[in-house]
Amino acid sequence: MPDKLSIIVVEPDRDRAMLIVDSLAEAGDYDLHVISEVTGLARKVTALNPDVVLVDIANPSRDMLEELTLASGPLDRPVAMFVDQSDDGLTRAAIEAGVSAYVVAGLKPERVKPVMDAAVARFHMFQRMRTELETTKRALEERKVIDRAKGLLMKARGLGEDEAYALLRKAAMDQGKRVADVAQALVTTAGLLG
Amino acid sequence: MTPQVLNVGFIPLVDAAPLVVAQEMGFAAEEGITLDLQRAPSWSSLRDMLVFGRVEAAHMLSPVPVASALGLGGTGAALSAVSVLSVNGNVIGVSNALAERLRAVGHDFAFDDARAAGEALIRAKPQDRPLRLGVPFPFSMHAELLYYWLSALGLPAPQGVSIHTVPPPLMADAMAAGELDAFCVGEPWGSITVENGAGELLLPGRAIWQMAPEKVLAMRTDWAEREGALVGRLVRACWRAGRWLAEPGARDLAAELLSRPEYLNLPVEVLERSLSGRMVINGRGDTRAVPGFVGFHRGCASFPWRSQAEWIAHQLAARTGLDRDAAARAGAQAFRSDLHRAALSGTEADLPGASSKIEGAVTGETSIASAAGHLSLIPDSFFDSRVFEPSSQE
Structure with a gap:
């Protein structure tokens, strides 16, 4: 050898x-x-x-x-x-x-x-x-989704940004889910409804 | 009582269904266990995760525990197959170039006749070099079926055939690069190849052997012997998941479960094909019905017959130059019909009286001696009608 x-x-x-x-x-x-x-x-x-x-x-x-x-x-x-x-x-x-x-x-x-x-x-x-890297990427993606969900709520219900976020957080707590998951569901649903 | 968590490794394939169903449909919970299902990147990694205790049990290629018993591959740690999780479910596909040549020699892609397809393949293959075939792992039913099929038709390895390991996600590239002429893979990889236009499907694995043990529930032998009660719970949960999967209608839901991001993360439509036995074989959308494309329950599918392990050992020994009788004796011990039996005795599962049988001898549905007396075997013939007589008849 x-x-x-x-x-x-x-x-x-x-x-x-x-x-x-x-x-x-x-x-x-x-x-x-x-x-x-x-x-x-x-x-x-x-x-x-x-x-x-x-x-x-x-x-x-x-x-x-x-x-x-x-x-x-x-x-x-x-x-x-x-x-x-x-x-x-x-x-x-x-x-x-x-x-x-x-x-x-x-x-x-x-x-x-x-x-x-x-x-x-x-x-x-x-x-x-x-x-x-994965954690950062996921956090960034979740932030984007939450922002889009907030935007949808602000537009649909005439809320301010803080109120929209409070609504998301309440829904998440009531359903025992994460804010990001509730936001994702909202964005998906809104996409389906056009 | 808090359920006991078992770490179970799997490879993202359709035939991981019994483990996914056991967890998601509550069969594990009924046994007081939770399966923490961990997706593994490769078979060798999954085997090592098992050997080094990262997982207690794993979805495993049926020849892996047998190969370990023969000292082939891995670390030599003894592994036990305590259940067969699935039978059949593989598919053989060819590159687009080879598909063209097959049509040129008159092959009809009927998808049910291994002799006709194999003979056409031998006529259509490049004449100046061996046929190059890809399989997911050297110790796999995929490799065994190809060796058995082609050597029976007069195309022996290594002169006429070279079989190499190519991870399924890389098969399409390997064909495009001219490294491979054909492949044998588990679903959904055959269907994905068709979807991507990288090849066409030639034959389901079951056309070569109608009852080939494909994946097993594997564990370290020392763990299995020490943790009999846990082994029992896991075997029962998987057995009931397999029975559920055999019910009409269950397979739609199974495809939905498997398609989830944490499991296969693929469209339901692609997964349904193999579960329902309706395979799309080419880019033109031609379909072929293959009843029993993959099986989880019927015909005593979950029973780890010693004779199946012996058949695998015999094949491996013939190829690697080991003594066949010694290999058959050592290999047979890797399929633990005794632990399977202990896990299911006293349940609704009916069990065969014997632990070994002549492989390939059942040509029609046949009743056999069993504890409750209502067990049947379903056809398990090889395409060339040969039978395999195990030495360990009980």
Whole structure:
């Protein structure tokens, strides 16, 4: 086995891929490749013959890597989801962080650990960013819907903005729903009625 | 009493219906459980969520627990199938280019004859290279049906056929890029391919095997053996959901439930096709009626027969060079007819006396020995009329 571990990062998003590569490069001296185009993924991975493959758990193309575990030819190196029976904490930590790792069978856990530690830290950061982004996006969308619902009420019932909002809030409380949900229902209904 | 919450993973497919119905129609609540249904991005991720305890149970491809028992894929943690959630429900489709060639060799797209369709496919396929087929996962009934069908017709892998894993959302792109000639997927992906004009449907999976166990209710074996009471509640809730799904009229409501954003988030109209067995097979809107396109209850559908697991193990072993008898013995243990039986004994469910049967031998509705004496099996033939005799006859 060559001294340098070769690692493939499967990641369609270029910026994310660069961030992963950077943090792996800080963690050690590795031979790093990025695959961003998933067409023929299993074939590309086989051609590069890596020791470790890292892929986002949320990436559906991960299933394409599963067929590598079936490889049986003399030149193929079986790749398995990394698991060390004596300590599955590493795999568990990876799954919690949202990264899956395929590792060549027989590779010593201590050689993989720094790779995984760096990947896990990076993916935790991605998860936080993803959650923040989604929360912000949802809040923004909800704000828009509430504004439209307020507008509809102001027009239909001749209310001021504060009164319209108070009406929405009361309806939400009476129905045990969120203001955004009541607003969405109102906007949808108004759309149907024309 | 507060219901006990069970985390259950699923892949957004029509055949997740028993889990969705169990939760939404109150069958889970009747058993004092709440299903926290968690949508997973891929089969490998769902399997790992199960293995590492993120979920207690999962909607799973029937060959996955068997493959794990054979040491293929995953971490090797033992998984158990305690119920069959659905039988059949897959569809084989071809690229637009291959559909044209099929018509050129005179194929009628009758959608019911696996031999005729397969022979036409062999005549129409590119002659200078293997036929390239996509399946959602290496350990899937999709892959097993394709290998069985095409090798029986004289197109063996790997010389004549290459079967690769392509996640269903990427199948259309792979066909457009010329990476795939055809595919086998679960609904709604066949119908979505037709809707997007990316291909045409050639054959329902059940034309190859009329009673193929498709998805199972899977759990970690150590968990299943430790939590017998919870397993019982979940199995009963799913069994009753399956029985409800078999009632006429239930399927419209099921399509509505599945279409919700938290489940499949797709138009009802697309989901109804497979549930009602009226498939639209091409962009011109030609339809084909497929009674029993997907089954949840009839013919003892939920029973995890050891012989089904053995058939799967046998197929996997043949392909991967494992010892077939040893694989069949190990694989049969992944389908837990004993736990299924324990969960349903003393309920209204009638259960077969045996746990293993000759697969493919039932050609008409047949009464079998059962606890209450009114259980029938429905046809389970393979298209080539072969039968599979399990070694573990009881």
